[in-house]
Amino acid sequence: MRLADAYAGEGYSGREVLVVEAAKVGGGRSRSFHDKVTGREIDNGQHLLMGCYYETLAFLRSIDAPIDEAIHFQRDLALTMVKPGGKTIDLACPALPAPLHLAAGLLRMRGLGLLHRASALRAGVMLRGEIERPDDGETCDAWLRRLDQTQAVRAAFWEPLIWAVLNDDPLVASAAMLVAVLERAFMSTRDASRLGVPKRPLSDIYVGPAVDYIRSQGGEVRFASPARSLDLDADGKIAGVTLKSGEQLEADTVITAVPPHALLAMLPEAATEHLVFRDVARLEASPIVNLWATLDRPILGPLDRDFVGLVASPLHWLWDRDRITGEGSKDTNLLSVTISGARATVHDHPEALREVFVQELERFFPGHGASVRSFRVVKEKRATISHAAGTYRRRPPTRSPIPGLLLAGDWVRTGIPATIESAVQSGHDAASIALGLR
Ligand SMILES: Cc1cc2nc3c(=O)[nH]c(=O)nc-3n(C[C@H](O)[C@H](O)[C@H](O)COP(=O)(O)OP(=O)(O)OC[C@H]3O[C@@H](n4cnc5c(N)ncnc54)[C@H](O)[C@@H]3O)c2cc1C
Structure with a gap:
């Protein structure tokens, strides 16, 4: 069986699926709620997608989420930056194959001098292998210096991009993580770099359809059911989960999809000494x-x-x-x-x-x-x-040191920054292992 078949209604290979969620509603860090101040249903924050969110889009299609009505995808990448005083810098990529679309977009960028546009273009060319790839220890700032990027092009293009995709300061953020995004977004197809902006509340897009899907396949979803601890058997293999209510759930496979601090709080004392989990404790x-x-x-x-x-x-x-x-x-x-x-x-x-x-x-x-x-x-x-330089090696792989315990969540080692795409990819990785597909 392929993972796609599990989505296509082949069930979970006879596995019983039970999801326990601490909160009263789903969504975690991508959620919406009714806000009394604005009087609207608002999100906890603006969440963008990109055309290269392949795992996310496949997931949304599988659970029958209202992609077309709920997400507006640009036809081609377009960005407007406003300068103090109101003048704009406009990047509009034309309908050319990647990466020519970006090269042409950068060269024609309105509101930025030729010298600066040429400097951005040079970076794009070098990205294709003419300079040494950054390792995880190099910061975006050091990498941009290595690429001779001018101050103006940094301020108008690189720095907003870095803050947005890495959620961190270019002075500390990892250049390797930035390059992972640039390659996916700009070096494959033209569509990959388009931005998708949700038109409807996040819960309508992700949460409702996902919960309906799990239930329709015979799985169970329980809200307001925080897990307290992971239980191991005498051989150190996963045996189940104890909830804060005291209820014990038996399971031969457990996939955790909680943030790092919540995982550490659930681990048996002895496991926290394992190198993998000691690294997790150092994630900021x-x-x-x-x-x-x-x-x-x-x-x-x-x-x-x-x-x-x-x-x-x-x-x-x-x-x-x-x-x-x-x-x-x-x-x-x-x-x-x-x-x-x-x-x-x-x-x-x-x-x-x-x-x-x-x-x-x-x-x-x-x-x-x-x-x-x-x-x-x-x-x-x-x-x-934080995607500070040097962080990536501390992100754990899907298979944890505890047999039967698989780790998911945007922060595990997926090769990309902690985003919705990373979260979905981590879930697909864990599910594939749990179903014996890997
Ligand atoms: C304001 C904001 C803006 C963002 N913008 C973007 C964006 O534009 N594009 C993008 O791709 N990403 C964006 N992100 C990141 C994105 O939201 C996350 O990558 C994604 O939501 C992570 O999903 P997750 O399932 O890994 O973790 P979470 O969403 O954190 O889910 C973990 C779940 O575990 C539950 N939990 C915790 N402890 C327990 C326990 N003991 N027992 C049971 N359940 C527990 C939590 O309640 C939560 O529901 C943004 C994040 C924020 C906060």
Whole structure:
């Protein structure tokens, strides 16, 4: 049996599947909820997909998620960065085969001098093997220096990209992880680099269809059922899970898909000394702060964009949620703001963040005239693991040192940064092993 057959209704090879989830609702770090301040169903943060999220798209198709109605995919990669004062830098990749589409897009980038565009293009050419690949110890900053990238092209292209895909500061983030994304996104097909923006709440896309699918195949999903410990038999093999309620569940295979700190809390004392788990304990977290503001008029309307990046601002990306979802009314506009790798802001008071928001809007869109009607801050202190240089080797493989225990979650060793795609790939890897397909 192939994994695709398990999805296609062949069942789980006679395995009984039981999912226990600590929270009352599903979704984890990709969830939505009704927010009293904005009066809307909002996400815990803006979640983008890329055309190269192959595992995710296959997963969504298998569980019959409403991909076409719920996710807007660009026809070709296009990005707009706004500079203080309101001028823009526009990258629009034409319909050429990869990587020519990117080369042409970079060369024609509007708002950036030729010298800087040529420097970005040179990096693209070198990426194809003319320079030594970075190892996990090299930072993005060092790698960009090695590629002679100008300050302007770093600020307008590389740094926003690095904050977005690695959720970390280019000064510390791993260049190897960045290159893993660049290769997938830009070196395969033109479609791979397109961005997909969810139009509907994340729970409608990922959670509802996944739960329905598991139940339709005879599996069980239990919410509000936190696991307390992993149980081993006398030979040190997995024997089951004990829930916080005290209930014991027997199992010959357990797949954990919890974040690192939650896994460590569940391990038997002796196992925490194993090198693999000692490395897990050394993984650090990187936060994301999302701001949700209701304005009395759209800010991005005049630019005719669903979202823009801000050059060298503490606020990285602005999303016109009403334009994206087609909701909203004549005199309100819901704007979402992403602050990635938000170590500098995650402890700030919402009032201080509101002040920064208002100041930055004025700096980038002078004279915009919009007033803030409501303001909401969503802080995710452990949004992803940190992808600081040297981290990758600490991410554990799917097969753990405990027989019968398989590790999943965006942070395990998938070859790519901790993203939805990594989470889904890790799940597929673990399921394949559990079903004896690998
Ligand atoms: C604000 C924000 C923006 C992001 N933006 C993007 C983006 O644009 N694109 C992208 O690809 N990725 C993005 N990500 C990353 C993405 O959300 C994660 O990679 C993904 O959700 C990880 O999924 P996961 O299943 O591995 O972990 P989680 O979503 O963390 O799921 C783990 C689950 O385990 C449960 N759990 C924990 N402890 C226990 C226990 N003891 N017993 C039972 N259950 C337990 C939790 O409740 C949770 O539901 C973003 C993340 C955040 C926070």
